[in-house]
Amino acid sequence: MQEDKKMQHFAHVTQAHPCFNEKIHDKVGRIHIPIAPKCNIQCGFCTRKITDKENRPGVASCIMSVDEAIEHIRKTTSQMPISVVGVAGPGDALDNPETLVLFKKVREEFPDLILCMSTNGLLAADYAQQIADVGVKTVTITINAVDPTIGAEIYDDIEYDGKVYHGIEGAKLLLDHQLKAVEKLSDLGVVVKVNSVVIPGVNDEHIVEIAKTVKAKGASIMNVLPLIPLNKFKDVKKPGCGELSTIRKQVEEYLPVFRACSQCRADAFGIPGVKDQDFSLEMVPNSHY
Template sequence: MSLEEKWILSQHPCFNSAVERWFDRYPLAVAAGCNIRCHYCSRVYDCMNDNLPGRVSKTLSPREAFKKLHNAQRQSERIRVVCFNGPGEPLANKETLDTLERVHNHFPQLIKCVSTNGLLLEDYAEKLYAVGVRAVTVTVNAVDPALGRKIYGWVFYNNQPYQGISAAELLLNKQLAGIREARKRGILIKVNTVLIPGLNEEHLKQVAVVVKQAGAYTMKVIPFIPQAELAQLPATSGKMLHQVKRELSTIIRQTI
């Protein structure tokens, strides 16, 4: 592990929960549009699943986002990480790179972190590194396209829509390729996985093995909240969440 990676782990609460008492993440919501359709996501109420700190409805312009961060920096010395995580897909919105470039030029000392569904990560890995991104979170809910098609409705890539098994295959292949490309550049990878009872709870061990082999450093299992097309499924119980995380901890580091 490089010195830069050790530095990130010493200050980034998403990768090391032990430092959360000292350091803060600051979210910047500049991405409105999304390029995939998750069956557990309802944009009417925001995506309640994969719901990280800072997930909001209203987006900011790059200028507004920079001003907001600048003011926050003046008020708090605890901010170490600036996060780009929605409410849409950051890499599907040009405002993300525009804001990242401005933030990196003025605050090179801050850790830049992007949360993504991974569809465009391979394509943007070099650009992300150039604007200071050193940590990326990728949401991977399945590594079997037959299961993935039950979680995702469609994927839009290179101005072409994909559905069914072809959409799930494309998304998975791009996610794993993106993780590998990001790791080649020294970007730390965390994988988020939504634990959906009755759908992927028995599959998460396979997910853990595959994403670790691709280069993921840590994994966070997120409880499922029933809504949208998957509203008929039960919510993730605390007992199930604890049990799954304990089992997966033998394969890959687990983040709280």
């Protein structure tokens, strides 16, 4: 019975969320609010920036205050069809207390909008009840390894509770928190999507193990993403379409796979991937608050 309710809730959310349903990905809009600059882990493929020049996760033109974000939502929802408000950086949503403050205010003023966040998952188990209480319906957790040995190759620094962890110790700490978060959030009725970045030669043969593990913890859907070569993986070749297709087919034996991700900026808004309907703040006059 509980599983039936979960599937009903998942179906309801995916009817309106462009990042959970490929059929509506190019028909309804979302707003990413750049309110979260700090991050408590350092991924080997991530370089966070305030920039107008790059079109990828981890970048934004500015960092908004909560009040600026609310005004941005008012303006945007008056001009285009928006179904989702999310926080996806440019750092980690939960390493910035403004995120939950924003969600509370959005829920009060815009009760029909789906609230969504992306996180590395380090703090998501600690905040699971608060996430559910402010009305967040979907959480995306990026999990790139369920083997700490592989995780140690991907993550350089894990900062938790005032201490910085490295290597296998850090990767194990992160993984433990991530899997607890998937389980806790799913039990609270939040739809959990897991993002996994394919890094050739590091975790490309490990993605299906991630799928098996997170499905057992309650994840509902998975997104398999190609590496954007940056930072210490800047010289690693981006995985090709054939390689991604093979991995996604393997994952689909365990979880549905979302295949239309645009790997958006942290300040993107509009309809994902649609020309003249998908924007970021640097494209909008007077957008620097």
